[in-house]
Amino acid sequence: MPIPVIREFLRLESAGGLCLAAAAAVALVWANTPADWLYARMLDTPVILQFGLLRLAKPLLLWINDGLMAVFFLLVGLEIKREILVGELSSVQRAALPGIAAIGGMVVPAGIYAALTWGDPIALRGWAIPAATDIAFALGVLSLLGARAPTSLKIFLLALAIIDDLGAIVIIAVAYTADLSVEALGLAALGLAALVVMNRLGVERLAAYILVGVFLWVCVLKSGVHATLAGVVTAFAIPLRHKGEGESPLTHLEHILLPWVTFGILPLFAFANAGVSLSGLSLASLAEPVPLGIALGLFVGKQVGVMAATWIAVRLRASPLPEGASWLQVYGTALLTGIGFTMSLFIGTLAFPGDQAAAAVRIGVLAGSIASAVAGYLVLHFAPAVRR
Numbered sequence: 001m002p003i004p005v006i007r008e009f010l011r012l013e014s015a016g017g018l019c020l021a022a023a024a025a026v027a028l029v030w031a032n033t034p035a036d037w038l039y040a041r042m043l044d045t046p047v048i049l050q051f052g053l054l055r056l057a058k059p060l061l062l063w064i065n066d067g068l069m070a071v072f073f074l075l076v077g078l079e080i081k082r083e084i085l086v087g088e089l090s091s092v093q094r095a096a097l098p099g100i101a102a103i104g105g106m107v108v109p110a111g112i113y114a115a116l117t118w119g120d121p122i123a124l125r126g127w128a129i130p131a132a133t134d135i136a137f138a139l140g141v142l143s144l145l146g147a148r149a150p151t152s153l154k155i156f157l158l159a160l161a162i163i164d165d166l167g168a169i170v171i172i173a174v175a176y177t178a179d180l181s182v183e184a185l186g187l188a189a190l191g192l193a194a195l196v197v198m199n200r201l202g203v204e205r206l207a208a209y210i211l212v213g214v215f216l217w218v219c220v221l222k223s224g225v226h227a228t229l230a231g232v233v234t235a236f237a238i239p240l241r242h243k244g245e246g247e248s249p250l251t252h253l254e255h256i257l258l259p260w261v262t263f264g265i266l267p268l269f270a271f272a273n274a275g276v277s278l279s280g281l282s283l284a285s286l287a288e289p290v291p292l293g294i295a296l297g298l299f300v301g302k303q304v305g306v307m308a309a310t311w312i313a314v315r316l317r318a319s320p321l322p323e324g325a326s327w328l329q330v331y332g333t334a335l336l337t338g339i340g341f342t343m344s345l346f347i348g349t350l351a352f353p354g355d356q357a358a359a360a361v362r363i364g365v366l367a368g369s370i371a372s373a374v375a376g377y378l379v380l381h382f383a384p385a386v387r388r
Contacts, residue, residue: 020270108304126290204248333376
C-alpha cells in the first residue's frame with residue numbers, strides 16, 4: 001500500500017475514533033436522562049421499504065445495524081483486499097507478525113469468556129464478542145500520542161486490526177447464521193456469480209457492482225445469513241487494477257466511502273447501540289458472567305493473547321518487532337487492541353438478538369474498551385522512545 005494512502009487512512013480513522021467516542025458518550029448520557037424514552041422511541045421507529053411484492057419492514061435500529069453496517073463491511077472488504085494484494089498483508093513476511101498477533105488476540109479473549117460462561121449455553125453464544133478490535137477507536141487513541149508512537153507501530157496495529165476484522169467476518173458467517181432460506185440463498189448465489197463474471201470480464205463501472213451488491217444484500221438479508229456479509233463479498237469482486245490512468249475502481253470507491261463511514265455510519269452505529277441505562281447498576285452487575293466475560297476478555301485477554309503471540313513469533317524469528325518500537329510500546333499497542341467497541345457491540349447484537357442481554361453486552365464492552373484505551377494510552381505515553 002503506498003505511504004500516502006496509509007497516512008490518509010490513519011488520519012481519517014484517528015479523527016473518526018474521536019467522533020465515535022463522542023457519539024457513544026452522547027448516547028450514554030441521553031439514555032440516563034428523563035428523556036430516555038425519546039431515545040428508545042426514536043430507535044424503535046418503523047421504517048418500511050416496498051417494491052412490488054418485496055417488503056422490508058424494520059425498526060430504525062435494525063436498518064442501522066443491518067443496512068448501514070453493510071456499507072461499513074463493504075469498506076472493510078475493500079481494505080482487506082487491497083492489503084492482501086499490494087499492502088501490509090501482501091507477503092508472508094509482512095503478514096506474519098500482525099497475523100500471528102491477531103490470532104492470539106482472538107483466541108485468548110474468546111477462551112476467557114467461554115470459561116466464565118461455560119455453564120450457561122445461552123450466555124456462551126457471546127464467546128466472539130471480546131475477540132474483536134475497533135480500528136477507528138484504537139487508531140484514534142494512538143493518534144493522540146503523536147510522535148511518541150512510531151509509524152511502524154501504527155501500521156502494525158492497522159494490519160492486526162484488519163486481520164481481526166477478517167476473523168470477525170468468518171465468525172459471523174459460521175457462528176451466527178440460522179434458519180436458512182434455500183430460495184434466498186439461490187438468488188444470492190446468482191448475484192455472487194454475476195459479480196464474479198463482471199470481475200473476470202474486466203468491468204470497471206462501479207455502478208454495476210453496486211447494483212448487483214444491493215440485490216445480493218436483499219437476498220442475503222432474506223436468507224438468514226447476516227446481511228452485512230454481502231458488503232464484503234461485493235468488495236472482493238471490485239477490481240484493484242484497471243487499464244486506464246488514475247485510481248482503480250477499488251481505490252476510488254474506498255476514497256468515497258472512507259469519510260462517510262468514518263464520520264457518519266460508525267458514529268451513528270455507536271450512538272444507536274451505546275445508549276444503556278445505568279440506573280440500578282452496581283459493581284455486582286459488572287461481576288455477572290456475560291459483562292465480566294466481555295470486559296476481562298477485552299482488557300485481559302486481548303493484551304495477553306497479542307503479547308504472547310508476538311513474543312512467540314519474534315522468538316521463532318518468524319518476524320521482527322515493528323521498526324523503531326520497543327517491547328513496552330508493543331505492549332501498549334496490545335492494550336489498545338482491547339478496544340472492541342463497534343465490532344464487539346455489533347457481534348453482541350447477533351449473539352443476543354432483541355433486548356436479550358443487551359444491557360449486559362453494552363456494559364461489558366464499554367468497561368473493557370475504556371479500560372483498554374486508558375491503560376494503552378498511559379503505557380505508550382510514558383514508554384521511552386527507542387534510540388536508533
